[in-house]
Amino acid sequence: MIKMTMMLKRNPKISHEEFVKHHIEKHGPLFKQIPEAKEHVIRYIQTHPIAQTSSVVKVNDFDGTAELWFDSLEGLETVLTSSFYKENVFPDELTFLDHANTLVTLGYQDDIISSIHEN
Template identity: 80%
Template sequence: MIKMTMLLKRNPKLTQEEFVKHHIEKHGPLFRQIPEAKDHVIRYLQTHPIKEKSAVIGVNDFDGTAELWFDSVDGLDKVLSSDFYKEKVWPDELTFLDHANTLVMLGYQDDIIGDITELK
């Protein structure tokens, strides 16, 4: 299993509120429709910043994150090279993301605290 973590920057034409609404209400459901995702995506989470600021930690200025777990690199490749992704999902990303300033990392995950089986 591999994890893709994306630190998202919004299209500067959108407000933060417009970006979050689009990401949750349009992009998430659209991504879920990718036929290959049913076979290869294990989990997909979106996170958006809170308004409150911490007194003890500073944060970078990202507009959200997307975390996707895939069964393998091959599975990721199949999802992101699928016709549905290329024809529907990618064009949608271009409307609300600033791809040039969005960061992507592929890796594996080690549970230190909160193994998913412990949280049930």
């Protein structure tokens, strides 16, 4: 299993609120329509920052994150090179993301604590 984590920056032409609305209401459902995603994507979550701050954690000014778990590196490549992704999803990304300032990592996930009820 491969996890792709994206630290997202919004297109500077839109507000943070517009970014969040688009990410949740348009982009997420559009990504789900990729036929190859049904076979290769195990999980996809979006996170958007809260308004509150913490005195113990310094945070960056990213507009959100996207985390996607794929069955394999080949599965990731199949999804991201599919015609539906290239013709529909990627063009949508250009409307609300700042690709040049979005960070992406690929890796394996190691569970340290997987449940709050774990001993």
